[in-house]
Amino acid sequence: MEYFSDEDAEYFQYLYDLQGYMVIKDVLTKQQVAEINSLIDEKIPPLPENWEEVAAEKHAYSIYRFGMAGGSYPSGPGFLDWGQPLVDLIDHPLIMDIMRMQLGDAFRLDRIFGMRMQKGMPNGKLHSDYGASEPFTYAERGKYYPQPGFQALHGFGVAVLNLTDSGPDTGGLRVIPGSHNSHFRLPNRIREETNTEMVICPEAPAGSMVFFSEATTHGTGAWTADHERRSLLYKYCASQLTWSRTRVTAPAGATLTSRQQLLLEEPAGAKWFFPSVFD
Numbered sequence: 200m201e202y203f204s205d206e207d208a209e210y211f212q213y214l215y216d217l218q219g220y221m222v223i224k225d226v227l228t229k230q231q232v233a234e235i236n237s238l239i240d241e242k243i244p245p246l247p248e249n250w251e252e253v254a255a256e257k258h259a260y261s262i263y264r265f266g267m268a269g270g271s272y273p274s275g276p277g278f279l280d281w282g283q284p285l286v287d288l289i290d291h292p293l294i295m296d297i298m299r300m301q302l303g304d305a306f307r308l309d310r311i312f313g314m315r316m317q318k319g320m321p322n323g324k325l326h327s328d329y330g331a332s333e334p335f336t337y338a339e340r341g342k343y344y345p346q347p348g349f350q351a352l353h354g355f356g357v358a359v360l361n362l363t364d365s366g367p368d369t370g371g372l373r374v375i376p377g378s379h380n381s382h383f384r385l386p387n388r389i390r391e392e393t394n395t396e397m398v399i400c401p402e403a404p405a406g407s408m409v410f411f412s413e414a415t416t417h418g419t420g421a422w423t424a425d426h427e428r429r430s431l432l433y434k435y436c437a438s439q440l441t442w443s444r445t446r447v448t449a450p451a452g453a454t455l456t457s458r459q460q461l462l463l464e465e466p467a468g469a470k471w472f473f474p475s476v477f478d
């Protein structure tokens with residue numbers, strides 16, 4: 200382990216496996232947070248003046264996100280292009296420890312984006328990308344769903360770096376703890392927000408990192424605070440997994456360590472074609 204002692208690692212591994220998400224506070228110093236925020240301030244595009252109409256018409260995430268690359272967005276460096284501190288976070292020792300717990304020794308950075316929210320921005324839909332509730336699920340409502348062996352389940356994990364405070368009093372990332380292990384499809388009354396007692400918005404002050412498995416049901420909670428929400432999402436997967444044909448690429452002129460380069464490599468089978476990130 201690079202960040203945790205062995206004893207801490209045992210504890211946090213248990214917690215992450217149990218809950219499907221976890222918050223680690225005080226990871227970035229106030230200076231780091233201020234430096235990254237000022238790099239973002241210089242680059243972040245202004246919100247459209249009519250963002251309320253845009254949010255009502257389209258998926259709200261179209262106004263929340265910035266600096267996207269990979270996944271549903273084009274190949275490119277995304278926000279990594281905005282400064283070396285953002286590049287250096289891709290292999291932050293804490294992220295490496297937690298992704299190793301979830302993904303094994305060979306994994307890669309599949310996609311990135313930032314989230315910013317202003318007071319009054321609405322909820323995003325609760326969803327999970329794997330398991331009984333994934334978008335193309337074969338799971339029948341109310342029936343136990345044994346995960347077919349050909350589907351991925353826990354191979355996709357997210358590190359959310361909080362650059363402003365978020366939590367139950369502000370909104371921001373929401374999760375259903377333990378839902379990554381559910382064998383039942385998300386009931387409509389939760390998806391449609393009629394019953395949400397089991398949905399939490401974890402307390403995550405600026406400088407903390409929140410980790411979650413994409414199998415955990417998650418979403419965005421409406422923003423109610425006067426300050427802006429700012430989070431950076433770095434999304435990692437087991438090296439052999441892939442979805443879209445787009446990638447996160449190294450910014451021109453950036454200095455990358457060999458491990459950072461490896462994290463941006465094309466998908467390939469763990470250990471056979473894609474070496475351990477820890478060698």
Ligand SMILES: O=C(O)CCC(=O)C(=O)O
Nearest residue numbers: 314371372417418419420
């Ligand atoms: O951080 C958030 O608000 C949630 C992001 C999200 O929904 C996702 O990563 O799919």
